[in-house]
Amino acid sequence: MCLAIPMKISQLDADRMATVDVLGVTRKVALDLTPQAQVGDYVLVHAGFAIEVVDEQYANETIELIKQFPELAGEDLAA
Numbered sequence: 001m002c003l004a005i006p007m008k009i010s011q012l013d014a015d016r017m018a019t020v021d022v023l024g025v026t027r028k029v030a031l032d033l034t035p036q037a038q039v040g041d042y043v044l045v046h047a048g049f050a051i052e053v054v055d056e057q058y059a060n061e062t063i064e065l066i067k068q069f070p071e072l073a074g075e076d077l078a079a
Contacts, residue, residue, distance in 0.1 A: 004044035004051055005066065006059035012039055020045060022063060 007020035007027065016031045020043065027045065031037050034050040042059035043050035 004046040006042050006054055006062045007045045007050075008059070009037055009039050009041050009043060009050075012037075018043075018050065020050070023067075 005022055007022040007029070009018045010021050010026070011019040012031075013019075016035070017028050018031050018037065020027055020029050027048075029043070029045050030049045031043075032049065034043055034053050037043050037050055037053050042054050042056055044052045044054055
């Protein structure tokens with residue numbers, strides 16, 4: 001199963017890459033599919049790409065579900 005995880009953008013880089021964070025885990029992701037994304041936005045991340053900008057409520061609800069089923073998110077988010 002593949003999941004898109006909602007992550008918050010904490011930093012934008014000049015090359016359309018961004019640093020994103022969820023539950024203390026940070027990653028670099030490409031913003032090629034979400035050029036409108038800005039610092040503070042939540043994006044769904046899949047395979048190293050931000051694939052959609054989502055609202056904070058949706059992101060928080062999804063993160064709460066992930067916390068209930070950490071095995072779905074893998075080792076990095078299981079804490």
